[in-house]
Amino acid sequence: MSVTHNTTPRDQQGSGPIFDEEEERYARAQRIEAIARWVVPIVVLALSIWLWDRVVVWNEIPHYVLPGPGLVLSTLYEDRVTLFASLLVTLQITFMALAVAIIGGVGLAVLFTQSKFAEMSFSPFAVILQVTPIVSIAPLIFIYVENRLVGLLLCAWIVAFFPILANTTLGLKSADHNLRDLMNIYKASRWQRLRFLQLPSALPYFLGGLRIAGGLALIGAVVAEYVAGTGGIGSGLAFRILEAGYRLNIPRMFAALLLIALTGIVIFATTSLISHFALRKWHESAIKRE
Amino acid sequence: MTVHDRAVLPLGARRPVLRINEVDKTFNGGVVALRRLSLTVNEGDFISLLGPSGCGKSTALRLIAGLMRPTVGRIVWEGGQGSDDLGVVFQEPTLMPWNTVAKNVWLPFRLRGQSFASVKDRIMEALALVGLEKFADSYPRELSGGMKMRVSIARALVTNPRLILMDEPFAALDEITRQKLNDDLLSLKARTGATVIFVTHSVFESVFLSDRILVMAARPGRIIKEIEVDAGYPRGIDWRTSPEYAAVARATSETLTSTLAPDEVH
Ligand SMILES: Nc1ncnc2c1ncn2[C@@H]1O[C@H](COP(=O)(O)OP(=O)(O)O)[C@@H](O)[C@H]1O
Numbered sequence: 401m402s403v404t405h406n407t408t409p410r411d412q413q414g415s416g417p418i419f420d421e422e423e424e425r426y427a428r429a430q431r432i433e434a435i436a437r438w439v440v441p442i443v444v445l446a447l448s449i450w451l452w453d454r455v456v457v458w459n460e461i462p463h464y465v466l467p468g469p470g471l472v473l474s475t476l477y478e479d480r481v482t483l484f485a486s487l488l489v490t491l492q493i494t495f496m497a498l499a500v501a502i503i504g505g506v507g508l509a510v511l512f513t514q515s516k517f518a519e520m521s522f523s524p525f526a527v528i529l530q531v532t533p534i535v536s537i538a539p540l541i542f543i544y545v546e547n548r549l550v551g552l553l554l555c556a557w558i559v560a561f562f563p564i565l566a567n568t569t570l571g572l573k574s575a576d577h578n579l580r581d582l583m584n585i586y587k588a589s590r591w592q593r594l595r596f597l598q599l600p601s602a603l604p605y606f607l608g609g610l611r612i613a614g615g616l617a618l619i620g621a622v623v624a625e626y627v628a629g630t631g632g633i634g635s636g637l638a639f640r641i642l643e644a645g646y647r648l649n650i651p652r653m654f655a656a657l658l659l660i661a662l663t664g665i666v667i668f669a670t671t672s673l674i675s676h677f678a679l680r681k682w683h684e685s686a687i688k689r690e
Numbered sequence: 691m692t693v694h695d696r697a698v699l700p701l702g703a704r705r706p707v708l709r710i711n712e713v714d715k716t717f718n719g720g721v722v723a724l725r726r727l728s729l730t731v732n733e734g735d736f737i738s739l740l741g742p743s744g745c746g747k748s749t750a751l752r753l754i755a756g757l758m759r760p761t762v763g764r765i766v767w768e769g770g771q772g773s774d775d776l777g778v779v780f781q782e783p784t785l786m787p788w789n790t791v792a793k794n795v796w797l798p799f800r801l802r803g804q805s806f807a808s809v810k811d812r813i814m815e816a817l818a819l820v821g822l823e824k825f826a827d828s829y830p831r832e833l834s835g836g837m838k839m840r841v842s843i844a845r846a847l848v849t850n851p852r853l854i855l856m857d858e859p860f861a862a863l864d865e866i867t868r869q870k871l872n873d874d875l876l877s878l879k880a881r882t883g884a885t886v887i888f889v890t891h892s893v894f895e896s897v898f899l900s901d902r903i904l905v906m907a908a909r910p911g912r913i914i915k916e917i918e919v920d921a922g923y924p925r926g927i928d929w930r931t932s933p934e935y936a937a938v939a940r941a942t943s944e945t946l947t948s949t950l951a952p953d954e955v956h
């Protein structure tokens with residue numbers, strides 16, 4: 401059976417140019433949007449900073465109330481030795497906490513999926529730690545934990561590890577049910593099932609958790625230091641802000657704040673990038689559609 | 691090589707692969723999914739389970755696959771069941787999106803601890819059988835629905851299993867792709883001599899493909915009639931358009947309609 405239709409190619413129907421024009425318009429709109437995606441936020445940000453500067457200058461606001469952006473930058477430069485030393489301390493706590501959160505979160509998630517009993521026993525603790533605000537636990541931690549660094553780490557870890565645990569647990573459980581049947585049919589061992597099916601299925605969930613945890617680790621590190629409050633050598637950025645506040649050194653507060661914000665942005669960008677490169681070959685979230 | 695070495699034996703000389711003996715399956719809620727299912731699968735058979743949804747076709751396959759146990763009765767593999775006796779194709783392609791096509795087909799070997807390099811030839815051979823050798827390094831998302839299904843079929847037959855179970859594998863595909871895959875499945879069967887149990891709710895698909903059609907009815911799920919299709923293989927467009935095909939399709943269709951309760955006929 402063969403049915404043939406006489407179809408005329410589109411460009412012979414006299415409507416060709418219109419299509420081209422429409423396509424061109426569409427392509428142009430796409431190009432403009434691609435540029436705007438970068439230009440608009442930068443312009444708005446620049447305008448806001450300029451406005452901040454103008455507000456300070458026009459209203460002659462004294463720098464111990466609100467410093468202008470220029471003063472913040474020059475303070476950042478002048479105090480660079482102290483501030484960057486503190487930045488390193490904060491970074492160290494953040495990344496160590498994040499590393500331990502990853503190991504603990506993933507490890508516990510794997511344990512939960514391997515043993516219902518472990519999940520029933522430990523998940524209440526995980527939830528209690530998660531729902532109790534860290535500022536209210538931190539003072540206790542600093543009473544019981546002698547080492548200040550360990551105390552800070554513990555606080556940052558408590559905040560960071562839950563999203564990794566929760567997301568990874570969800571991911572490990574969300575493997576395709578037909579693939580799970582296939583694993584049964586081929587008599588896969590527990591370890592093979594974990595290695596070949598559950599862990600890869602959990603990867604996008606884990607990376608989502610990591611993006612949240614990265615930011616939370618920083619927040620945990622900063623909050624813990626506020627609570628710890630003791631200063632001296634080896635203090636992080638949070639202590640610099642407290643210290644500057646006592647001395648009414650507002651520009652320095654802003655400079656330290658700027659560093660914390662930048663750190664947060666860098667952490668978010670890095671974890672997003674890791675996520676993108678880990679998933680770009682196969683996961684929907686990382687695939688660009690035409 | 692191994693994929694080809696199972697010759698199609700002449701009818702009557704076929705050895706049994708599997709016997710299902712008076713099997714009942716009742717689910718916890720009391721749903722009788724299958725009642726007194728008996729079936730002997732012989733080497734080289736192409737059996738279709740045909741019936742409305744809910745008549746226990748998938749349940750039958752899951753029992754055979756060992757994914758659940760019969761409530762009553764036994765399923766016996768002739769000569770015992772080995773680790774590579776079974777290949778399964780689901781309604782969805784069921785591929786691992788993070789693995790390439792070749793790595794997906796590798797899975798049954800991988801789970802037996804065989805390295806990719808040691809079975810690469812067999813993987814490529816299976817991919818060639820389904821016409822996808824050029825896509826070995828593609829990821830599933832880069833393939834069309836029909837191509838994904840082919841990968842799934844390649845994975846099911848790569849170990850040269852004694853029995854391949856297919857649960858409505860082409861139901862989600864468009865008609866054109868489905869016909870093409872039906873043709874390809876038959877030529878694949880002719881070349882490998884595979885034994886297949888094929889679940890479908892399409893009369894035409896079952897008549898086109900199989901040499902035995904088991905018509906099933908629901909509540910309780912049971913086989914109500916076995917229809918032999920006396921047409922040899924290979925089959926192609928000639929079979930699809932022959933009067934015999936139409937006659938079998940008509941008879942099958944009538945059997946199927948007769949199984950439905952009056953309130954189910956629309
Ligand atoms: N896991 C299960 N638990 C309870 N009932 C089930 C389960 N699986 C299937 N059933 C019931 O068994 C019957 C047969 O289902 P199924 O084998 O999936 O039918 P089919 O594949 O022919 O559409 C249906 O009534 C269905 O609701």
Ligand SMILES: [Mg+2]
Pocket residue numbers: 747748749857
């Ligand atoms: Mg079904």
